[in-house]
Amino acid sequence: MKFALLLATPLQLAATLAFAAPPITVAWSEKPPYYYIEDGMDKGFMLAYGKTVFAAAGIDASFVREPQKRIWSRFRTGTRNYCSIGWYHLAERTAIAQYSLPIYTDPSQMVLIAPKSVAQVQAHATLASMLADPTLTLGLLDGSSYGAELDARIKDSANRKMLSSVNSVGMMQMVAADRVSYMLSDRTDWNYTRIRHRSLDNVVQYEVPDVPPGLKRHIVCSKDIPAATMEKLNQAIRITPKPVPQER
Template identity: 45%
Template sequence: MPIAHVVLLSRIAAAVAALALPFGAARAAEEPLTVAWRDKPPYHYMEAGKEKGFLLERARKAFNVANVPARFVREPVKRIWANFDNAVRNYCSIGWYRLPERERMAQFSVPFYVDPPQLVLAGPRTAKAVRAHESFASLLGDPAMSIAMIDGASYGAQVDAMVEAGRTHVLRRTVGPISLLTMVMAGRASFTLIDRHDWDWARTHEPTVRGAVPVQFPDMPPGQTRYIVCSKDVPQSVMARINHGIDVVTLEDRSDRPGSR
C-alpha cells in the first residue's frame, strides 16, 4: 500500500477518534454554512437550471460525510473574495489555490483536489506565433503577445509569478474560461491558459471554440492543489470535520482508480 495511502488512513482514524461525538445532535444545533462556488465547467456550473460539476459533487459529499450542514450558492469570483475580506460569517467556498493574501482572510482545509497542468490555448490566427516559442517563459517574454486571464483569479503561485515577470500584455476580464477562449478565437488576445478538464469540456460543449490550438510547454508548472476555504469564525471543530470528510472522499477516489486494489 502506498505511503500516502497509509498516511491518509491514519489521519482519518485519528479524526474519527477525535470527532466521536453525537454528530446528529451537533448538526441539529448548527447554523448551516453558506458554501459558495463560481461558474467553472466542468468543475462546477449550471446546465438546464441544474447545478452540476464533478468538484461540486465532491464537495457536497465531503460536507455530508462531515455531517456539516451547508447551503450551496453560486457567486462570482470577486464577490466571493469580497465576502472573505469583509469577514462574512459562516461562509465557505470550494476549489481555491492557497495564496498568502488569501490566508490573511480565511482558513484553508486539507488538500481537496489536485489539478492537471495548465495548457496554453491559441487561436487559428496566433497559433503559429505561439508555437514559435520553445518555452512558456519565452512566450511570456514576447511583448508582441497578449494573454487573456480571469480578473481576480489565480492560476497558481508559479504561473502568476511568471506572468507578472513577463513582458506579454495581460488582458484581465471578469468572465469565465469560455469567454476568454472566445476572445482568443476572435483574435482579441493571442492566447489564454486553461487546464485539461476545462479544455476537454469546452471542445465538446462550446462550438465557438472548436479550432482552438492547445500548446504544451516543457516548463509549464505542475497542476496546483485546490482547497475548501472558510471564514475565520468557523470553529476549528467544524474545520476538523470538513477535513475528515475530504479525507474520506479522497480515499474513496483513490480506491476507485484502476490498479488501486
C-alpha cells in the first residue's frame, strides 16, 4: 500500500504535465517604437511591457509577429488561446474579442504633409475642412483603426483615399515621396521615426485643433480565454508601471 502511494506522486505529476495548458499565443504587429525587429531581435517599449505583464500574471505566453489584418482575421475566425497587444477599444470588436484594462494612452494624432502639398493642405485650418477637400489624397494604413471617431470621419471624407498594407514608416515614406497629400500619424511613431530616416526631412508636421484626444490601448484576447486568466492579466496591469515610449 505504501509502495502504491509512493508511485502515485510521479504518476500524478506526469498526468498534470500531459494536460498542462499550452502557452497563449500573443501576436504583435510591426509598429516602431511600439514593436519591431532590429538586428534580429524583438524590440519595442510596448512589446517589452506586454512580456512583463504576462510574466507578472504567471501566464505562459509565446510572442509572435503577425500583420494587423491577419491578427483580426484570427479573432474573426475564432482562433483559440490567442491574444494581441495594444489595440483600441472598438464596439464592433467586442463581439469577437475580450479586452483587458487599458495599458497605455496615445497622444493625439497629428497631420504629416507631403512636400508638394504643403500649401494646399495648410490652406485648411481644421481637419474637418481638410477632409472635405476632394483634391487631397489621404494615405491610410489598410487594416488599421484610427479610433471610432476618426474612422467615421475618414469614411465620410471627400478626400481621395489611398489604402496601403505598409506599416506606419512605409506610409511616412509615401508622404515624403508625394504619393499622397497627407496622412494622420501617431505622434509617438513620428517622433521615433523622423530622427532615424533622413528621407523624411522634407515631410511637414502640421497641427490642427479638431483632432480627437489620444485613445487608450488594451490587450485583446480570444473569447475562449477564461475569465480567471483575464483577471490575472488585469491584476498584473494594475501593478505594473505603464510603458514609456522610446523616442531616441
